[in-house]
Amino acid sequence: MKAHLLTIGDELLIGQTTNTNATWLGEALSRIGVHVERSVTVGDDADAITRELDRSYEEAQLVITTGGLGPTHDDVTKSIVSEYFDAPLETDDELLERVRQYYERRGREMPPEVADLATVPRGFEKLENKVGTAVGLWYAESGDDGERLLAVLPGVPDEMRSIYDNGVEPRLSERADLQDLVHKTLLTTGVPESSLQQKIGDLSDWLDGELKLAYLPSTSGVRLRLTAMGRDRDVAERRIEALEEELRDRIGKYIFGTGKDTLEGVVGDLLREHEWTVATAESATGGLIGHRLTSIAGSSDYFVGGVISYANEVKINTLGVSASTLKAHGAVSQPVAEEMAAGAATKLGATIGISTSGIAGPGGGTEEKPVGTLCVGFARREDGKVVDLDSVRLQLTNDRVLNKELFATSALEMIRRKILW
Amino acid sequence: MKAHLLTIGDELLIGQTTNTNATWLGEALSRIGVHVERSVTVGDDADAITRELDRSYEEAQLVITTGGLGPTHDDVTKSIVSEYFDAPLETDDELLERVRQYYERRGREMPPEVADLATVPRGFEKLENKVGTAVGLWYAESGDDGERLLAVLPGVPDEMRSIYDNGVEPRLSERADLQDLVHKTLLTTGVPESSLQQKIGDLSDWLDGELKLAYLPSTSGVRLRLTAMGRDRDVAERRIEALEEELRDRIGKYIFGTGKDTLEGVVGDLLREHEWTVATAESATGGLIGHRLTSIAGSSDYFVGGVISYANEVKINTLGVSASTLKAHGAVSQPVAEEMAAGAATKLGATIGISTSGIAGPGGGTEEKPVGTLCVGFARREDGKVVDLDSVRLQLTNDRVLNKELFATSALEMIRRKILW
Structure with missing residues (x-):
């Protein structure tokens, strides 16, 4: 109908x-x-x-x-x-x-x-x-x-x-002439639409008027919406299942959830499951990672707190980043992001520390570090000692508001990958 | 058109x-x-x-x-x-x-x-x-x-x-064929719609088909949209001006801006004008005040950084809140909010400190401190000494996501009032 x-x-x-x-x-x-x-x-x-x-x-x-x-x-x-x-x-x-x-x-x-x-x-x-x-x-x-x-x-x-x-x-x-319509949404992150297209674009062969696959971009990543319709609900459900299975085979590691899941909710569940606590050290995101983590009810189970280290003095005095690292590499650098993450975990007493340092824009970009540059740092402690120290550098957009969202998503995704990959 | x-x-x-x-x-x-x-x-x-x-x-x-x-x-x-x-x-x-x-x-x-x-x-x-x-x-x-x-x-x-x-x-x-329609939006905060209605409701006598006043609630406060239309743009503009003048006479102190102004932008301009720097100490808002302040380009001129003190240990160890104040009054209390604000300003080296401690919900409410309770603390330093220490207690909604926004708005508004009122 x-x-x-x-x-x-x-x-x-x-x-x-x-x-x-x-x-x-x-x-x-x-x-x-x-x-x-x-x-x-x-x-x-x-x-x-x-x-x-x-x-x-x-x-x-x-x-x-x-x-x-x-x-x-x-x-x-x-x-x-x-x-x-x-x-x-x-x-x-x-x-x-x-x-x-x-x-x-x-x-x-x-x-x-x-x-x-x-x-x-x-x-x-x-x-x-x-x-x-x-x-x-x-x-x-x-x-x-x-x-x-x-x-x-x-x-x-x-x-x-x-x-x-x-x-x-x-x-x-x-009325009898209702179609059975089955929807499922797979939520991906950390992978751009075009690169998904490369990995799964040929699946368009599977699609027809009764089976559809749509890409819906958001600041938390690309959502994949699978829709099947037909007179027979079982057939529609089986077609969705088969498509989902194929998608998970190819890009499963980018899929963090389904339906109305949120990245901060999924990360929170993983932290609780592993009995890990987290502390943040935010420069470029200015508090947004903390805000997103604490938007989940019950987040005090795993979120200890954080330091928003906008000024370099706060990085040095509150997080213990060394002045010489700042001088040698600049505030937006992987070594500084790593020291920030380690500092947050150590000073606030959490299992892991996650940090962001970047250039959200519109000002502050250079040839070497243009607007949109982001360094994410990660530190994990065991028995009071840092046993895993890691970082990534990413290049995102030119828009300040969008960058802050994407920066925070990237940091949350780093936690997810560290736990699952 | x-x-x-x-x-x-x-x-x-x-x-x-x-x-x-x-x-x-x-x-x-x-x-x-x-x-x-x-x-x-x-x-x-x-x-x-x-x-x-x-x-x-x-x-x-x-x-x-x-x-x-x-x-x-x-x-x-x-x-x-x-x-x-x-x-x-x-x-x-x-x-x-x-x-x-x-x-x-x-x-x-x-x-x-x-x-x-x-x-x-x-x-x-x-x-x-x-x-x-x-x-x-x-x-x-x-x-x-x-x-x-x-x-x-x-x-x-x-x-x-x-x-x-x-x-x-x-x-x-x-293009020339646009209708003459004059809009102006006055942005209020810290005053509920019903209390605005009491103060300006009788202005409905001024209104007719060509002059309208609409109340539009948002998480930053109630926006008042003034619309005038007519053949003659000058007449429409004069009617808007007269209405605005009357509104400012009655409720001017609640109006923080117009049009697309944001509370964080207005507060940022005030801080820059007064050459004040700010540090945050966020519990209930989890980083949202920092996020909102840093959504404004150039905010590093006045925003030093902050501490997200979700766990009590972070309040004590990083902000220097005294364990006895916490024990005597509980984390959600005006004395703790004041110590948090003073701690943020002092430890991070800012002119003022602003803090939130509250119960966003859905859990954690008690008879005495139900969900929606918020304490905002404020501290201002001169020559390294705290010269103004203040706090308010507010009762907001039952919704966690909404509460976090309203809590952050209340904290930003406290800065504005401290500067202007």
């Missing part, structure tokens, strides 16, 4: 409100195998709404609208639907009674214009709204090329969700 | 990603007086993209697309545009060189397929991408009924925003 969404409201177009209704409906419909093909937003404008309703009703088997169902002058959806389907608005006594009671409970008289809330276009089913006063509408029409369905929902998210859950989804689930 | 947005990506339709690009573009375009009439989302499907591109290009003067510009097989937008406008893709040497350098800096060979990133449809202008490798495109066509404009942007939000700001908005601002 193919669906179009039509979300209505000026506030969505001017960016005052983010269109979370479209997100929520997209997820809910995909979950039951409805294929959302198109999502359109227009303002509270009768001509625009009519035009888009017409297009969607022609092209899709299911159209869901949200918005424009309240009692105010810019709520025009119901009268448009009534006109489009030549279905006169009729007052529903049960609804009118509900609206009356709603005002009575609040000790106020019912304003005359809200009587419109109690009308239903002839031939439409009403969908009960357990949360507010605007009623949802349902229309099913049989034609030569199968059934056409229309659901008209309010724009207030709570009301929309409640009516969808109680009124729309049960009606859709009765 | 009327605009349509065309956002492309399966992930938007299935609800995996919320369409924040449409929100952001809607806001940015409205701000300069472009009327966004329609916003359409389709998947990574060539037929659907072509169909919607055709519709929008027929109906609007400006079309902006996002998504589908990367190097992988599902990135089809550029070839669709090339075909639709009969504009063959030509390799741009400068772009090719940039992509090559991008790989060179990372010490890797350029995969052959990324050469596609360096192509531009004939007759199109390229829009420089300072953040990534996918280039934006601009097309302007004069016809009988005026000019048609097309901007093709990547879907990665950072890249999209950067190209819009640097390439698209300047080109739009040159």
